[in-house]
Amino acid sequence: MSVLARQVVMDRRPEGAPVAADCRIEEVALGEPSEGELLVRNLWLSLDPYMRLFMTTQDGLHESVPVGAPMPGGAVGEVIASNAESLPVGTLVVSMGHGWRDHYIAPAEAVQPISPDAGPIQRFLGLYGLTGVTAWGGINGVLKPKPGETLYVNGAAGAVGSLVVQLAKHAGATVIASAGSETKGHWLTETLGADHFINYKSQDVRERLAEVAPDGIELFFDNVGGDQFEIAIDAMKPKGRAALCGAIALYDGDNYRAGPRNLFAIIEKHVSVTGFNAGFYYEMAPQIIAEYAELEATGKLIYEETVIDGLEAMPQGFVDMLSGANTGKMLVRL
Amino acid sequence: MSVLARQVVMDRRPEGAPVAADCRIEEVALGEPSEGELLVRNLWLSLDPYMRLFMTTQDGLHESVPVGAPMPGGAVGEVIASNAESLPVGTLVVSMGHGWRDHYIAPAEAVQPISPDAGPIQRFLGLYGLTGVTAWGGINGVLKPKPGETLYVNGAAGAVGSLVVQLAKHAGATVIASAGSETKGHWLTETLGADHFINYKSQDVRERLAEVAPDGIELFFDNVGGDQFEIAIDAMKPKGRAALCGAIALYDGDNYRAGPRNLFAIIEKHVSVTGFNAGFYYEMAPQIIAEYAELEATGKLIYEETVIDGLEAMPQGFVDMLSGANTGKMLVRL
Numbered sequence: 001m002s003v004l005a006r007q008v009v010m011d012r013r014p015e016g017a018p019v020a021a022d023c024r025i026e027e028v029a030l031g032e033p034s035e036g037e038l039l040v041r042n043l044w045l046s047l048d049p050y051m052r053l054f055m056t057t058q059d060g061l062h063e064s065v066p067v068g069a070p071m072p073g074g075a076v077g078e079v080i081a082s083n084a085e086s087l088p089v090g091t092l093v094v095s096m097g098h099g100w101r102d103h104y105i106a107p108a109e110a111v112q113p114i115s116p117d118a119g120p121i122q123r124f125l126g127l128y129g130l131t132g133v134t135a136w137g138g139i140n141g142v143l144k145p146k147p148g149e150t151l152y153v154n155g156a157a158g159a160v161g162s163l164v165v166q167l168a169k170h171a172g173a174t175v176i177a178s179a180g181s182e183t184k185g186h187w188l189t190e191t192l193g194a195d196h197f198i199n200y201k202s203q204d205v206r207e208r209l210a211e212v213a214p215d216g217i218e219l220f221f222d223n224v225g226g227d228q229f230e231i232a233i234d235a236m237k238p239k240g241r242a243a244l245c246g247a248i249a250l251y252d253g254d255n256y257r258a259g260p261r262n263l264f265a266i267i268e269k270h271v272s273v274t275g276f277n278a279g280f281y282y283e284m285a286p287q288i289i290a291e292y293a294e295l296e297a298t299g300k301l302i303y304e305e306t307v308i309d310g311l312e313a314m315p316q317g318f319v320d321m322l323s324g325a326n327t328g329k330m331l332v333r334l
Numbered sequence: 335m336s337v338l339a340r341q342v343v344m345d346r347r348p349e350g351a352p353v354a355a356d357c358r359i360e361e362v363a364l365g366e367p368s369e370g371e372l373l374v375r376n377l378w379l380s381l382d383p384y385m386r387l388f389m390t391t392q393d394g395l396h397e398s399v400p401v402g403a404p405m406p407g408g409a410v411g412e413v414i415a416s417n418a419e420s421l422p423v424g425t426l427v428v429s430m431g432h433g434w435r436d437h438y439i440a441p442a443e444a445v446q447p448i449s450p451d452a453g454p455i456q457r458f459l460g461l462y463g464l465t466g467v468t469a470w471g472g473i474n475g476v477l478k479p480k481p482g483e484t485l486y487v488n489g490a491a492g493a494v495g496s497l498v499v500q501l502a503k504h505a506g507a508t509v510i511a512s513a514g515s516e517t518k519g520h521w522l523t524e525t526l527g528a529d530h531f532i533n534y535k536s537q538d539v540r541e542r543l544a545e546v547a548p549d550g551i552e553l554f555f556d557n558v559g560g561d562q563f564e565i566a567i568d569a570m571k572p573k574g575r576a577a578l579c580g581a582i583a584l585y586d587g588d589n590y591r592a593g594p595r596n597l598f599a600i601i602e603k604h605v606s607v608t609g610f611n612a613g614f615y616y617e618m619a620p621q622i623i624a625e626y627a628e629l630e631a632t633g634k635l636i637y638e639e640t641v642i643d644g645l646e647a648m649p650q651g652f653v654d655m656l657s658g659a660n661t662g663k664m665l666v667r668l
Contacts, residue, residue: 061602225598238614244601259593264559266609267578268395273607275600280572 003039005030007070007101008314014055017252018322022055023071023315032081033105039081040093040111041103045314045332046074046125047321048159049223051099052251060257073099074125076114084108092116094124102311102334118289119296126159126329127296127303128289130278134245135163136288137281139171142243142274143219147172150213152232154200155223157184159329160245162192164221166301169193173219176212178205178228180324187327191302200228209235216240225250230260236271244275248322304328337373339364341404341435342648348389351586352656356389357405357649366415367439373415374427374445375437379648379666380408380459381655382493383557385433386585394591407433408459410448418442426450428458436645436668452623453630460493460663461630461637462623464612468579469497470622471615473505476577476608477553481506484547486566488534489557491518493663494579496526498555500635503527507553510546512539512562514658521661525636534562543569550574559584564594570605578609582656638662 004027011024033039051073053062065071075098079091086108087093093111098104114124126132138160145151151168155161156177165188168175177188178198185197196212198205205228209217216237222229225247232242250256266273281288295301306326308317314332321330338361345358367373385407387396399405409432413425420442421427427445432438448458460466472494479485485502489495490511499522502509511528513519519531530546532539539562543551550571556563559581566576584590600607615622629635640660642651648666655664 061599244597246601247598250598255595257596257598259595259597261589261593262591263578263593263597263607264581264584264591264609265395266607267580267611268609270608270610270614272609273597273600274604275598275602275606276604277601280604 002032003030003103004028005101005103006311008311009068009070010055010065012067013057014252018052018055018319020315020319023318025311030103030105033083036084037105037107038079038084038087038093038111039103039105040077040095040098041080042075042077042098042101042334044076044122044125045099045311045334046130047314047318047326047330047332048073048130049246049248049251049322051318052248052322053256056251056256058254058256071100072097074130075099076121076124077104087111087113092121094129100311100314118293122305122331122333125331126305127163127292128285131159131329132163132292133278133281133285133288135160135167136284136291137276137278138221138243138245139164139167141281142276143168143221143241145171145173145219148174149218150174150176150216151219151221152176152178152209152213152217152235153221153223154178154228154232155246155248155324156188156194157327158223158324159326161221161223162188162302162304162328165192165194166295168219168221170295170300176209176217184327187304206231206234219243221245222247224248226260230262233260233262233265233271236269238269238271240269240271242271242273244273245277251322305331307331307333309333336366337364337437338362339435339437340645342645343402343404344389344399346401347391348586352386352389352653354649354653357652359645364437364439367417370418371439371441372413372418372421372427372445373437373439374411374429374432375414376409376411376432376435376668378410378456378459379433379645379668380464381648381652381660381664381666382407382464383580383582383585383656385652386582386656387590390585390590392588392590405434406431408464409433410455410458411438416442421445421447426455428463434645434648452627456639456665456667459665460639461497461626462619465493465663466497466626467612467615467619467622469494469501470618470625471610471612472555472577472579473498473501475615476610477502477555477575479505479507479553482508483552484508484510484550485553485555486510486512486543486547486551486569487555487557488512488562488566489580489582489658490522490528491661492557492658493660495555495557496522496636496638496662499526499528500629502553502555504629504634510543510551518661521638540565540568553577555579556581558582560594564596567594567596567599567605570603572603572605574603574605576605576607578607579611585656639665641665641667643667
């Protein structure tokens, strides 16, 4: 069996915010899987903010994707040809490095089999995957909210943010959530249970934080970075804790790694800033998945997906996700 | 009783690094202390890096000293006239806001009586005061070194740094200490017990850290900030902890509050950066003082002072302290 695979490659490096035309779709002929390899047909692809970092050549932490190379990312697919006994044809698998394409060949060790019994299979890209583990790690590994504490999360209607809101509420925290539309605000407060909403596009975040938390905030979960991080530092109470998860506001600029211009303020307030990523919590994934499954089964967790269809729509979907078009987890269905 | 007091005032704002001529000495006639007030003759004055921040008008955290106003800071003095029953003539007191002068009048509540039995009275500006509480808070409140962990401290021959080296050694850590001369390096390793020395003026700190801690560092105590903070972030192991105490390298620049340009790296390594200052640990001062007294009495703590004489020498002494001329605590004896 051999197939003609389609893949999304980066056609040129974005200058500033990416546009769909920075990518193109190309076809490549795949051969037969060699000994120990699989041919996988992807069913679901993930779109996540961190993927923006693959497009930069800034001296930094992430591997830079060469111009003309396919974009990596998480995917769920089905084994359609196998030369590995452990993963026969029909096995559903999740992969991290073989993202933006419809078929790929990989060694069996490069993918993880998943069970369709756990729920819709695309969950392994979101609630049961990178997204869910990230939110869980930030709340239960880093911030550890206590009842009565106030937590502020930005990007709150996104994949990670919308889980953070709910996990923090379950922990007994008062939750301030910011996002970019009134529709999202309504969803965050009425459906997810956030206590306060800040529309960062139409309101002054600094003023609104002072209104809804006049004594300051104990906890901050940062998905955005840049001046939004700075505003939160200024709003933090003494002994406050911040979890630094991402900095989407900086990814299009000259230095996505830059610290806030007022970091020294943490000296005055005995504030802790802890960076983290899902990698530190993957070993707990079975426990995390079980917790999410239980929360959802008992109606205590709302999990939203924004789905687009087809590889052709993926470049524009990526651009839209980066500018906040999605609510909850952004996915591509093939 | 009335006296002609001398005080050091900021005569002009420094541009870049301060010079002695940015200050001048003036005489002011003090009247009689009013009801509840004291007249104090200072015996010892403190010189500390944070005082540089009083000289800036940058939008920041510290009160800016107006041009022509006296410089504040810690001082130990003797009550020579009293209109407050609680603090009779002869009482020794420590003050924080009445620093760079030989006499002052203040309400009794603005000073703290000290006991001459605890050791040399200038200890209350150093080991038993701001310096000692800062080092103790950074080690025992923030970093909590565990045996076998590696701690890197810069500005290690300074007042706080030289205590940090010893407290970290007592906790069982391997200590890497940086300072600006071979003489200081010899003192840090041979007398204070640091395991490794980095001469930041003559060596490449990044290379030396990689040499002496090829697997990275768990703990970082930062007195310097700027690119030295950035180098340490890059050298930190996963789950490392940094204590941010000061940023003397930034105080002469455009933004002393700026975070490191590679802060995003803490996301990849699950690193925590905690700011702190002595204020959060003053309530534990009696315990801290007792611990230091015990350590010193049993020969387990070396406490060094660099002393200059006279108010006239203070402006140049301040400049020298900022550029690292001192070993241990910098003091002015009147």
